[in-house]
Each structure stands twice: as C-alpha cells, then as structure tokens.
Amino acid sequence: MNSLILFMALGLSVVLIVGTIIIYLSKDLLVAILGSAVISLIASIFFLILQAPDVAITEAAIGAGLTTGILLYAMKKTGRYEDD
Amino acid sequence: MIRRLIALLVSLYLGYILYSFVYVHFPFGERPLRGVAAHYVENGIKEEGATNIVTSIVTLYRGFDTLGEVTVLFLAATGLGLILAGMKREEEEKPEPTLIMETVTKYLFPLVLLFGSYIFIHGHLTPGGGFPAGVVIATGYFMMFIAQRSFTPSEYLLSATESFAGTLYVIVGLLGLALAFSFLDNVMPLGIPNRVFSAGIIPVIYIIIGFKVGSEMTGILLHLKEA
Numbered sequence: 546m547n548s549l550i551l552f553m554a555l556g557l558s559v560v561l562i563v564g565t566i567i568i569y570l571s572k573d574l575l576v577a578i579l580g581s582a583v584i585s586l587i588a589s590i591f592f593l594i595l596q597a598p599d600v601a602i603t604e605a606a607i608g609a610g611l612t613t614g615i616l617l618y619a620m621k622k623t624g625r626y627e628d629d
Numbered sequence: 630m631i632r633r634l635i636a637l638l639v640s641l642y643l644g645y646i647l648y649s650f651v652y653v654h655f656p657f658g659e660r661p662l663r664g665v666a667a668h669y670v671e672n673g674i675k676e677e678g679a680t681n682i683v684t685s686i687v688t689l690y691r692g693f694d695t696l697g698e699v700t701v702l703f704l705a706a707t708g709l710g711l712i713l714a715g716m717k718r719e720e721e722e723k724p725e726p727t728l729i730m731e732t733v734t735k736y737l738f739p740l741v742l743l744f745g746s747y748i749f750i751h752g753h754l755t756p757g758g759g760f761p762a763g764v765v766i767a768t769g770y771f772m773m774f775i776a777q778r779s780f781t782p783s784e785y786l787l788s789a790t791e792s793f794a795g796t797l798y799v800i801v802g803l804l805g806l807a808l809a810f811s812f813l814d815n816v817m818p819l820g821i822p823n824r825v826f827s828a829g830i831i832p833v834i835y836i837i838i839g840f841k842v843g844s845e846m847t848g849i850l851l852h853l854k855e856a
C-alpha cells in the first residue's frame with residue numbers, strides 16, 4: 546500500500562476526531578450542525594477507501610445533505626444557542 | 630487572511646486525497662468469501678443480471694427487507710406530518726435571498742434532478758440506487774426552498790406520488806408471487822448485463838423507490854418549512 550496515502554488517511558481520522566470534540570463542546574448549534582455535515586463528508590471518504598461506494602453515496606447524500614437541512618429547520622424553530 | 634489561507638490549504642488537501650483515493654488500490658475484500666456472500670458474488674450476475682451486486686441483494690435476494698425499510702420511512706414521514714399538521718405559521722418577514730443564490734439555484738436545480746434520476750435509473754449498473762437518488766432529489770428541493778421565495782410544490786401531488794409509488798412497489802412484488810411463486814421475484818427478461826435495459830425488474834423497482842423516497846423526503850422538508 547502507498548504509505549503516503551495511509552498517512553493522509555490518518556490525517557483525515559485526526560480531523561474526524563477533533564471535529565467530533567468541537568461539536569461536543571460547542572454551545573453554538575449552527576457550528577455543531579455544520580460540523581456534523583463535515584464529519585459525514587469525511588466518513589463518506591472513508592467508506593470510499595473501504596470500497597463501499599454505495600454506502601459512500603448514501604452517507605454523502607443523507608449525512609451531508611438532507612440531515613443538515615432538517616436540523617437547520619429545527620434549529621430555526623428552537624433557537625441557536627444552547628443555554629446551561 | 631491567514632484563516633482563509635488555512636481554509637484553502639485544507640480544502641486543497643481534501644480534494645487531493647479524494648482524487649488520489651480513486652486510483653489507489655487498498656487490500657480490502659481480498660479474503661476468500663464463504664457461504665451466502667460467495668454465492669452472491671459468483672452467481673449474482675448470472676441469476677439477476679445486475680452488474681452492481683449490492684443492488685441485486687437489496688432489491689431481490691433481500692427484497693422483503695427493503696419493503697420493510699420503505700414502510701418504516703413512510704411511517705416516519707406520516708408521523709412527522711401528523712405532528713406538524715396543526716402548526717401552520719403565519720407568514721412573517723423573511724430576509725430576501727441574494728441575487729446570486731436565486732440565480733444559481735434556478736440553474737442548478739434541473740441539474741440536481743437530472744443527477745438524481747441518473748442515479749436511480751442506473752442503479753443496477755453503477756453504485757447508488759433508489760434511496761440515495763431520492764435523497765439527492767429532495768436535497769435539490771431543499772436548495773430551492775431556502776433560496777427561492779415563491780417556490781412551494783403542491784403538497785397534494787407529493788402525497789399522491791408517494792402513495793402511488795408505494796402501491797406500485799407492492800403490486801410489482803405480488804406480480805412475482807403470481808408469476809414466479811415468490812414475492813418480489815425477477816419476472817422480466819434479464820437481458821444482456823451492462824445495458825440500461827437489463828436485470829429484469831431491478832430498474833423498475835429502483836425507479837419506483839426513487840420517486841417514493843424523493844417525494845417523501847421533500848414532503849418532510851416542506852412540512853418542516855411550513856411549521
């Protein structure tokens with residue numbers, strides 16, 4: 546296997562973990578929603594690496610597209626900031 | 630300035646990774662398959678005629694599960710519609726969408742619809758299928774909802790498409806029961822693999838599912854928008 550590509554995949558997984566921590570700590574729900582969209586996009590890249598293009602397409606369409614839309618509508622109805 | 634530079638570098642990095650992954654072979658899936666998986670991979674094309682084996686598993690070998698999934702999705706959409714039905718909100722002043730957004734979405738929308746249709750029509754040849762295609766179409770509608778002020782598809786037409794497609798799916802399944810003595814069996818000629826008109830009823834089922842999921846998800850988004 547190409548070691549450069551493996552290194553890049555490791556970099557992507559670091560982005561994945563850091564993004565999850567940012568979503569968890571964020572009080573701004575808009576940041577959390579957009580962060581989860583980015584995480585879905587990276588997860589779909591990982592599905593592509595694992596040779597599951599069907600799942601990658603579904604993850605990109607549902608996780609990065611539709612879920613973001615539904616959550617944005619829900620956020621608009623409820624409020625942007627999480628209060629303690 | 631520095632933040633923009635970092636953002637540019639990160640997006641270039643992601644783009645390069647995506648580009649290079651297409652051409653790199655990872656040693657996944659090289660272990661010999663056993664049991665039912667081996668049967669699918671060896672006889673899938675011969676038995677069902679679809680070059681995308683995943684599709685023939687989803688729609689034919691495990692077709693009953695897919696019917697269950699479609700039912701779950703239908704129930705979820707119906708439940709959401711039921712909860713949000715009484716919550717019609719009065720029109721309030723919304724910020725005007727910018728000219729760029731309005732123009733771009735106007736020209737992008739037909740392309741998104743075309744891409745979604747491409748995914749479900751070619752479900753038996755390339756990765757994808759009815760479910761992702763329906764979601765892609767619904768995302769196109771979502772884009773129009775947020776960027777165009779006077780864009781509201783008919784709710785009645787959406788429900789009618791959804792119910793009609795769902796009924797048609799069950800009828801196709803019963804056709805298999807009547808003609809081949811097995812629910813959702815492949816009753817149409819298989820044709821030559823790798824052609825658009827091949828694989829028997831798989832394209833038919835995926836076109837039905839594409840319409841159903843697309844109208845269902847658009848209905849969910851429309852309910853949420855109007856609530």
